[in-house]
Amino acid sequence: MIYYAMISPVEIRELIRKQEITGPTAGMSKGFAQANLVILKKEHAFDFLLFCQRNPKPCPLLDVTEPGSFHPSKIAKDADIRKDIPKYRIYKDGVYTEEVTDITEYWEDDMVGFLLGCSFTFETPMLENGIPIRHIEENCNVPMYKTNIQCEKAGMFEGPTVVSMRPMTPEDAIRAIQITTNLPGVHGAPIHIGDPSQIGIQDISKPDFGDAVTIKEGEVPVFWACGVTPQAVAMQSKPSIMITHAPGHMFISDLKDRELSML
Incomplete structure (x- = not known):
């Protein structure tokens, strides 16, 4: 983990895409923001955007993709949210059905990705x-x-x-x-x-x-x-499909920690 701390987000995402990293991302790419992921079909996207706005503590928004786009261009221009997270969870009608390392086959042209701030980010200044x-x-x-x-x-x-x-x-x-x-x-x-x-x-x-x-x-x-809140919400609210990161297996962005600081 100490080794991964000094590797850039681009390199970490490449290792994840090759499935050479498949575990939790705490401590990786020191100094860069990590993010939770929620993917929904467009028909549910406005409701979820409003949910994030009303619940900024568990769901602080860092980026939202255009419908059909899997590039979180605001926080990592060349990234692909279908492949750049070590493990994903699939929820269908509120039921957690499986955990996978690539969601390309699940991606649909009307899907919207939400990237939410992650507490792994503030561990660097704590340390x-x-x-x-x-x-x-x-x-x-x-x-x-x-x-x-x-x-x-x-x-x-x-x-x-x-x-x-x-x-x-x-x-x-x-x-x-x-x-x-x-x-x-x-x-x-x-x-x-x-x-x-x-x-x-x-x-x-x-x-x-x-x-x-x-x-x-x-x-x-x-x-x-915690940004795992949407997974508990999915179980209760039962959207037809919600794809998320597996807890602790985050998206590592190109956003520097200090860009998120109020100081």
């Missing part, structure tokens, strides 16, 4: 400030949980907010809040700190997506709104 990131240390995927925090409905789309969790000392949590508040394009500040049951998480050792990580004595769980 630079001496805040350890447990899932990177343990070489696994970030833990993600469905919560009892409901998103604001838009058209057909409704459902629970999903959060990602990173355990930290209280001192590091305060610094993490300061860092991420200035990055609203990648979820901004945490939405909850401490007792998981207050947001509907009954067992923190059993994430709904990703992997469990060690929470050490004296640490508190810190929760950020």
Whole structure:
């Protein structure tokens, strides 16, 4: 992972396209923004655009493709969202049906791609400030949980907010809040700190997506709104088809982290 940290987004996407990288992308292309992906047919695109506008914490928009275009030209001109993510998930009528490494055969001429900011992006400034990131240390995927925090409905789309969790000392949590508040394009500040049951998480050792990580004595769980939220929303709202990234397997853009900072 340390090796991948220093490789450019273009090179990483090429390795993904060749399926030489098929795992989670945390820590890759240090200094560049990573993105969640949602692909829908045009008939559902306006409702989802409105959903993102009404729910900017879990769904901060970085780019939207033209109908039928698989090039996210605003954030990565030469990229192809059908091939440049390590793993994709296919949801049909709200049911998760399979995970694939290439979605070319599923692509239709009226599909629209939505690229949403990802919390992996703010891990670089955290690490630079001496805040350890447990899932990177343990070489696994970030833990993600469905919560009892409901998103604001838009058209057909409704459902629970999903959060990602990173355990930290209280001192590091305060610094993490300061860092991420200035990055609203990648979820901004945490939405909850401490007792998981207050947001509907009954067992923190059993994430709904990703992997469990060690929470050490004296640490508190810190929760950020997560771009996997649309997957939970798909299960509840049941669009005919929704294609997403597999949790933790992100699109790596050409956008620099600092371009998303409010500072």
